[in-house]
Amino acid sequence: MSDIAATLRQPALFIPHGGGPCFFMPDPRGTWRGMEAYLKGLAASLPAKPRAILVISGHWEAPSFAFTGSAEHPGLIFDYYGFPPETYQLAWPAPGAPWLAERGRALIEAAGLPAAIDPQRGFDHGVFVPLKVAFPQVDIPVVQMSLHASLDPALHLAAGHALAPLRDEGVLIVGSGMSFHNLRAYGDPRVREPAAEFDRWLVHAAEAPGPKRAELLADWQAAPWARLCHPREEHLLPLMVAAGASDERGSHDFGEEVLNGAVSGFRFA
Numbered sequence: 001m002s003d004i005a006a007t008l009r010q011p012a013l014f015i016p017h018g019g020g021p022c023f024f025m026p027d028p029r030g031t032w033r034g035m036e037a038y039l040k041g042l043a044a045s046l047p048a049k050p051r052a053i054l055v056i057s058g059h060w061e062a063p064s065f066a067f068t069g070s071a072e073h074p075g076l077i078f079d080y081y082g083f084p085p086e087t088y089q090l091a092w093p094a095p096g097a098p099w100l101a102e103r104g105r106a107l108i109e110a111a112g113l114p115a116a117i118d119p120q121r122g123f124d125h126g127v128f129v130p131l132k133v134a135f136p137q138v139d140i141p142v143v144q145m146s147l148h149a150s151l152d153p154a155l156h157l158a159a160g161h162a163l164a165p166l167r168d169e170g171v172l173i174v175g176s177g178m179s180f181h182n183l184r185a186y187g188d189p190r191v192r193e194p195a196a197e198f199d200r201w202l203v204h205a206a207e208a209p210g211p212k213r214a215e216l217l218a219d220w221q222a223a224p225w226a227r228l229c230h231p232r233e234e235h236l237l238p239l240m241v242a243a244g245a246s247d248e249r250g251s252h253d254f255g256e257e258v259l260n261g262a263v264s265g266f267r268f269a
Helices: 033-040 098-110 125-134 153-169 189-206 210-218 237-244
Strands: 012-016 052-062 065-068 115-118 142-148 171-177 250-258 261-268
Touching: 012 033, 012 125, 012 153, 012 237, 012 250, 033 125, 033 250, 052 065, 052 098, 052 125, 052 237, 065 098, 098 115, 098 142, 098 153, 125 142, 125 171, 142 153, 142 237, 153 171, 153 210, 153 237, 171 237, 189 210, 189 250, 189 261, 210 237, 237 261
Parallel strands: 012 171, 052 142, 052 171, 065 115
Antiparallel strands: 012 261, 065 142, 250 261
């Protein structure tokens, strides 16, 4: 029996990746501890150790759906600013997986969508910050996929649908973003109820059957307070890819209020 045939089907996840390197700096108020605990529990919640991980981060946009193609350790991109010096010395030497980049590109192209491989690109903090918490052993190959620069939600749902066969090949698909992402509104008590209302809508959408979920998420801007919660949607679109990779109802995997904003994580089995 081949390695692929012997694998168990992996879910597709949408996880919050926090604020910058938040899990690796002092947190006296415990702002990020709940999220950190959720991330630490992810590996044990999976049906088996993944053969590889494909991460879609809200921090890489490209003219096509691009994949990191390095065979070695792709390296880290410290794309956050104003944090303590030690947070720019973090290490997370996860191996790349050229076979997964090629497989992902083939699946995307077979769906009639644009795809590419970038052999020079490293992992941005939407990848290494949450995965350093969730998979600290760095013994699972990782590939990152970009968002499409159009930021079209239907296109990202279609990309997720195209990538769905990877789940049966032992690949864990992870959308890494934030379900609430308005940097100017974090900490403002006036945003609490609007953010909670948007979050309730998002949970309802994620838990809907596949076709209805796709319809709702493609028109996410019609949700209550949508543009308050996402002035720009790049941190929400990884959810579209994860949701598109499953026809089953999603489950609300994580929920917490962070800096007055409701933050959620989802699992699609």
